Amino acid sequence: MVLAELGQKIGQALKKLNAASVIDDKLLQEILTEIASALLSADVNIKYVIKLRDSVKTQVTLQMNSDGQSANGVATVRKLIQRTVVEELTAMLQPAENRPYEFKKGKANVVMLVGLQGSGKTTTCTKFAYHYMKKGWRVGLVCADTFRAGAFEQLKMNAAKIKCPFFGHKKETDPVKIAEEGVNFFKKEKFEIIIVDTSGRHKQEAALFEEMQQVQQTIKPDTAIFVMDSSIGQACYDQAQAFNKTIRVGSVIITKLDGHAKGGGALSAVAATQSPVVFIGTGEHFDDLEPFEAEGFIKRLLGLGDLSGLMKTVKEAISEEKQKNMIENLQKGQFRLRDMRDQFQSVLNMGPLSQVVGMIPGLNANLIPKGKEKEGTDRVKRFLYMMDSMTEEELDCVKPLTESRIARVAQGSGTRVEEVNFLLEEYKKFEKMVSKMGKMSNLAGKKPADLEAMKKNPQLAMQQMQKAMDPGMLKQMGGMGNIMNMVKQMGGMEGMQDMMQQMMGGAGGAGGAGGMPNLGALAGMLGGGGGAGMMGAPPKMPPGMMKRRR
Numbered sequence: 001m002v003l004a005e006l007g008q009k010i011g012q013a014l015k016k017l018n019a020a021s022v023i024d025d026k027l028l029q030e031i032l033t034e035i036a037s038a039l040l041s042a043d044v045n046i047k048y049v050i051k052l053r054d055s056v057k058t059q060v061t062l063q064m065n066s067d068g069q070s071a072n073g074v075a076t077v078r079k080l081i082q083r084t085v086v087e088e089l090t091a092m093l094q095p096a097e098n099r100p101y102e103f104k105k106g107k108a109n110v111v112m113l114v115g116l117q118g119s120g121k122t123t124t125c126t127k128f129a130y131h132y133m134k135k136g137w138r139v140g141l142v143c144a145d146t147f148r149a150g151a152f153e154q155l156k157m158n159a160a161k162i163k164c165p166f167f168g169h170k171k172e173t174d175p176v177k178i179a180e181e182g183v184n185f186f187k188k189e190k191f192e193i194i195i196v197d198t199s200g201r202h203k204q205e206a207a208l209f210e211e212m213q214q215v216q217q218t219i220k221p222d223t224a225i226f227v228m229d230s231s232i233g234q235a236c237y238d239q240a241q242a243f244n245k246t247i248r249v250g251s252v253i254i255t256k257l258d259g260h261a262k263g264g265g266a267l268s269a270v271a272a273t274q275s276p277v278v279f280i281g282t283g284e285h286f287d288d289l290e291p292f293e294a295e296g297f298i299k300r301l302l303g304l305g306d307l308s309g310l311m312k313t314v315k316e317a318i319s320e321e322k323q324k325n326m327i328e329n330l331q332k333g334q335f336r337l338r339d340m341r342d343q344f345q346s347v348l349n350m351g352p353l354s355q356v357v358g359m360i361p362g363l364n365a366n367l368i369p370k371g372k373e374k375e376g377t378d379r380v381k382r383f384l385y386m387m388d389s390m391t392e393e394e395l396d397c398v399k400p401l402t403e404s405r406i407a408r409v410a411q412g413s414g415t416r417v418e419e420v421n422f423l424l425e426e427y428k429k430f431e432k433m434v435s436k437m438g439k440m441s442n443l444a445g446k447k448p449a450d451l452e453a454m455k456k457n458p459q460l461a462m463q464q465m466q467k468a469m470d471p472g473m474l475k476q477m478g479g480m481g482n483i484m485n486m487v488k489q490m491g492g493m494e495g496m497q498d499m500m501q502q503m504m505g506g507a508g509g510a511g512g513a514g515g516m517p518n519l520g521a522l523a524g525m526l527g528g529g530g531g532a533g534m535m536g537a538p539p540k541m542p543p544g545m546m547k548r549r550r
Ligand SMILES: Nc1nc2c(ncn2[C@@H]2O[C@H](COP(=O)(O)OP(=O)(O)OP(=O)(O)O)[C@@H](O)[C@H]2O)c(=O)[nH]1
Pocket: 115, 116, 117, 118, 119, 120, 121, 122, 123, 124, 145, 148, 151, 199, 200, 201, 255, 256, 257, 258, 259, 280, 281, 282, 283, 284, 288
């Protein structure tokens, strides 16, 4: 069973609670049996499944009166059950000690990736590099895998695709020598993250462990990351233990969690070794790497959203300076093509959109089908190529894009005139939406009196928000009730305002919900024809839109 399916099953079991007017022993038993069987079919160790069931039962029994009914009302028990399920699953995936290494700015952070052959190590090195490059780190890749013929070419090619500097010697057979030379080379060039890909073997064997130890002793990495294939399920426990004993594993990346029945088993087994899981691999593309944080992961898996993860992602993706500029412009009532370009770039920086969408409570990561997401992301990249081919004046919208200018932009970006026209139409829609939002009370600080009024009367704020939002999107977000919940979770209107400002670099200034509709619109665009059109029907592309001429 794929993990998303596990999440859906548990989520569905929990949903039964919403429909119930009374939570009694029979219903509780039914729900717990469903959750347990979902966990067992995802290969989670039975020990954890029993612990989870017992813990929920104990907590709920404490809340029930002698008639076996909730003394504090159904809503309280429902929340309690949900919270206990989240807490237990989180505890299962989160080692109590051993924090992962944190990269430090202003120094060379050396990371060595180890694992068996075929675990996905080389692909993961590239994904890992790409992840940090997008966050603005200077990253270098070193190929010290001299065992597998083809490893050199594979990493070199991957590095070229993500535009990451690469070090390797095709003919050199000593992995220790290459690792040392590569690390020294990138250190001299003041690189901040140096990733060393090491050789694997088909199974755990002495030669592999010896080689890893020699490389580790020579390059003295700040951390060694063990890359593990999730398809072996609970057997991950023994493998992680063996690697841990030999080379002091600092953390683990679990790969191929996108398609394996044993994903739950792999995750819980690795966590049981007390090695923190830092990322999970969820596909073959370079951005199919998700930072792993147990509670957020579980909440997203169950469709409960992960607001703290969302805020962190948004903060990391959008530079403070950009946010400030955007806020100033929006306060002046401006939304230029340049702002649109910054927004598109920021959304791409946040990582795969399904990941971001999954962090919003009430929305499901599966909302954007996998294939459609890639198609949509490519589409936004093409929009960026077009905007990159515009002059500064065009981006600032001081020179209108006449027919001849449009033809020039199409030529310069390797796209077609129809596509540039389509981009301009989309821009107009965005501009209209932002100005509509701008008419609402300004939460960005321009009118503090309004903010005060909204804080005093959240109902009014919600009404304003409702008016500004697209009804389709509102429905997708689980209605106003769900949004109210989100606001509460974010610490009231100020928390919401803070996030919205971050999210759209200030479109939050256009009202509490300012960020969301824009993100929603993008989701619609990125999701293409999929069910993701949160702003209503997804836009129709001119035919052949995905083919780039250059
Ligand atoms: N579906 C899926 N496939 C993955 C993932 N990570 C890696 N792969 C695929 O797994 C296969 C093996 O990956 P490699 O990176 O070549 O494996 P490796 O561990 O470097 O192999 P050695 O260099 O021999 O040790 C490739 O086809 C990858 O595309 C993932 O998260 N999901």
